[in-house]
Amino acid sequence: MSAFELPDRIFNEIIRLSRQYYREAEKCREANAFLAGCIMIGSALEAMLLAFANCYPEEASNSTAVPRKRNGVVKPLIDWSQAFNAQTQQIHLGSNRERRSEHRLTIKCA
Numbered sequence: 001m002s003a004f005e006l007p008d009r010i011f012n013e014i015i016r017l018s019r020q021y022y023r024e025a026e027k028c029r030e031a032n033a034f035l036a037g038c039i040m041i042g043s044a045l046e047a048m049l050l051a052f053a054n055c056y057p058e059e060a061s062n063s064t065a066v067p068r069k070r071n072g073v074v075k076p077l078i079d080w081s082q083a084f085n086a087q088t089q090q091i092h093l094g095s096n097r098e099r100r101s102e103h104r105l106t107i108k109c110a
């Protein structure tokens with residue numbers, strides 16, 4: 001497994017979290033809680049970035065902004081965001097419940 005490959009279970013959880021964060025950002029907008037909404041949309045974008053890096057590993061690895069260890073080796077994708085990882089690990093990854101949403105996010109690897 002390369003540094004940019006995520007197990008399907010983790011990839012699916014990242015997609016689910018990005019949708020959840022987006023829905024929360026919408027709720028914040030409706031409540032005029034704009035700072036909280038910015039934080040939630042930032043979390044959604046971070047989740048989408050991880051998903052896209054997983055789908056397009058060569059492009060991601062060629063980026064000058066890719067996170068690297070002190071020795072210059074690219075960090076594994078799952079380690080890019082410690083805060084994001086902590087939350088992902090706390091969530092039961094086996095849940096397959098579908099939640100209804102007005103907006104659907106679809107990211108499919110080519």
